Amino acid sequence: MKKCLSILTILISVISTATLASSDEFDYDNFVKNYHQAMTNTQKPNASKDDLEQYLSLLTDDVGNQHFPNAPDDSREPDGKELMRKGMSRYLGVHTEYKGKIIEYIVGYNVVALKHAFSAKGLRSDGSEFSYSKEVLDVLELEDGKVSVIRRYGQ
Template identity: 45%
Template sequence: MRLIIICLLSFLTIPTVLADTKKIDLKVFATDYYNAMVATQAPNATSKELENYLAFLTDDIGHTHLPYVTDDARQPDGKEAMRKGMTFYLGAHTEYNSKLLNVFAFNNSAVAIRYTSNAKGIHPQNKQPLAYSNVMMEVLEIEDGKVAVIRKYHE
């Protein structure tokens, strides 16, 4: 009888232990995400850096970058759309630097990162010089260890 009770209890606790191992450290995840994102902005960025960044995202990623992109609906081709858009600007910067300012974790479902970025470059379409400096906050909604929705805000 004791053996049966022990076996039953172990079946009840094993899923709990396994579920706990799937939890990720959101602060570490956010820092790794930030580093991968920054690498895509470097003057010498290639598709390798882009694919490393995209690996953090779900295939149906939703994305806003207010006021430019306002619809954060998740689309089946969300990652492919981001790949296409980011490839267009890949290598457009002649100078880029960024500093991670804060990481805020919200239970196991969201994390926010706040960072500065300064860039100079040439716009790939109109060939005009570009320069910007801003403070950004990205709120990342996490699902199954990947970013499912990105919301970008300027300070």
């Protein structure tokens, strides 16, 4: 995993340096902060459908979502956003605690590599408790200022 992250970081750094002049039109810093905040808001204890819609507004309608090692397919589907809405709606409000923070990010032409950490506690539908803490790398491909493909690398 560390080798993969290192190689990806180097690759994106090279791409970023080569395309810096052409990326001046898009405010990557603002986008990353807004994206992370919107994503975090969907996980908080009081997360609402409005929070979910705010997050989904940052995605293309045909967004692809890949989550290694569980979901290795990154295909963009015409109803990708609707599939995410359906899947994420089931988990709104299940956390009793949630914290997320950006560790670092790098950008290239139409791509963001976002390393972030999050921890949560909550209740399952059967009433049992759960908790977890993770550090992951999300690689976001952008199209017209929206996320078109999400690739999550983490357990």
